[in-house]
Amino acid sequence: MATISSTWRVFLLIILSLCPITLSATVVEDLKNLHPPPHFNSTILSNCLKNPSLRYCSSSPMMDFDEIFKFTIVASHLCNESKNPTCVETFPNVDLKNRPNIAPLYLSFDFFWKYCPLSIMSIDLSNNSMKGGFPTDVLYCTQIQSLDLSINAFSGDLPIQSFSPLTNLTFLNLSYNFFSEIKLSDSQFFKRFNSSSFLHSGALLDEKKFTLKAVILLVGFPILVILVVVCWVWLCFQRPDFLPRKLQRTRRFTPAILKAATAGFSNNNLVGMSDVVHIYKGILRDGTEVKIEMYWDDIPRDSYRRFVEECKVLSRLHHKNLVRVLGWCRSRKFRAIITEWTEEENVEMWLSRSGPSWNHRLKVLKGVVECMRYLQEEWPEVNYELKTNTILLSDYMEPLISRFKVGDQTSNRKKIYRFGVFLLEMIQNKKGQEEFDRSYGEFIKYITTLDPADLHKMIDHRMEVTETNFHQVKQVLSLGFMCIDQSNNERPSLATIFNIIARAYKVSLVLPSTNHRIFHGERFKGHMPVQIK
């Protein structure tokens, strides 16, 4: 038996409490020649009593003392070969980097790895051109923090599951090997390492992720951009009503919006049609009911532009007595103007149907004058029609001027004249009397033949004239005559007209309507002189 080296003895005591061995021979020779000393079995057992976590202590079914003895020989050689600073107490490194001559040998001592000393933290077997399958034995050392198997020729499958007990592994290098191709990104364990641990190893980690990112960046992103752009273009040019309200150019409608509003231009929504115009009732996305007048006429480009310009102006008009123009639409096939939806009763129908009271008639007149003033002051370029059959009535008994357009200037004088006719019609209700046809001229002719003093003939019989409103009726009537008086150069101004009508309306509200009639039917026929001027 060889002499005992004191250094070695301490090492053995601490790690293995072993028999004396010298390291003069090679590990292979030592394994062949050395034998356990007499107290080896009991020393091992007492070690296990002190530190039961030592791996050889839990070997089953029975401790193989022979094998444990060989393990101690390999351990002591390996410690020295790995250039650990001391091989006295425990050793932390298995460093067989660039040692192609001995690394395969040490790797082949499976009994050593089976009992892998708990002190080992780092295993480096890199750059040894080692062949064969993955060296699973090293994974017995579950406590290691660092494992480098790079630059070898290992092949076959990576034992992915066997890695999971290595909870403290922070450094791993499997680069430059020939493992079968496998996607490691699926395994939670390998996510803690990046691609530089698997360069050219066959195993793929971030390469896949990288390609995925590249694919996303190079293909996905442009597709996304294109989609967003297409979506945006679709929204802007087809359905701007889906855009946030702030971004909507509310006055321009697209054919797609109109189509959606009218259930695909369905016949149920068609409320009127002629050769060139189709009128639809529609409901916009926000619930607004609209009237859509679609013109299928083929007009020159210039007129198209003028149409849009006109619509732009009209859509800016805003008055309670004006049908609101919400916008327009132009397409290659048609142009359309979109206005708010109004129930279709006009003043003419209203007059003949219900024979409204004085007070209601004044309310309508007042609304019309207000609207005329608004237009005169703010939109003098807008011309409008004042006829009992084109002025509509809202649910609140407000008149709504429904025909108007830009340009085609009419003088104020003429406008006042037309208002006068409208006023007289309102009081007269000539349409209730069959003898007139619908023409304007006829009515004017008729009205001028009347004797203004003949109040009875002047006014609608169904309207009550009482003691109290008599003067207002008279005054308003004479105002109407003043407006249509061709011989007179001085027509009343809109302001004057407004004042008279507003005052009459106010009085008609204040006065109790229970006043007994002083004028009805035959009783006062011809007795009430009307002062004109």
Ligand SMILES: *[C@@H]1O[C@H](CO)[C@@H](O)[C@H](O)[C@H]1NC(C)=O
């Ligand atoms: C320890 O290892 C070195 C090489 O790292 C070697 O030269 C030396 O002979 C070894 N010592 C013993 C006692 O085996």
Ligand SMILES: *[C@@H]1O[C@H](CO)[C@@H](O)[C@H](O)[C@H]1NC(C)=O
């Ligand atoms: C130690 O145990 C082995 C069996 O594992 C046995 O063969 C050997 O004789 C024992 N040695 C001593 C000194 O008891």
Ligand SMILES: *[C@@H]1O[C@H](CO)[C@@H](O)[C@H](O)[C@H]1NC(C)=O
């Ligand atoms: C690997 O070992 C060879 C010699 O066997 C040496 O030339 C080379 O530099 C080593 N490579 C690394 C990365 O250590």
Ligand SMILES: *[C@@H]1O[C@H](CO)[C@@H](O)[C@H](O)[C@H]1NC(C)=O
């Ligand atoms: C990892 O390290 C901790 C603390 O050092 C230790 O308690 C634990 O046992 C180690 N894990 C393994 C698998 O060795």
Ligand SMILES: *[C@@H]1O[C@H](CO)[C@@H](O)[C@H](O)[C@H]1NC(C)=O
């Ligand atoms: C990989 O991780 C290490 C730290 O673990 C870091 O130093 C290195 O830069 C990383 N490499 C890449 C490509 O992310």
Ligand SMILES: *[C@@H]1O[C@H](CO)[C@@H](O)[C@H](O)[C@H]1NC(C)=O
């Ligand atoms: C693994 O080893 C290769 C080759 O030496 C090297 O290029 C790579 O950086 C190493 N990876 C890490 C994580 O150190």
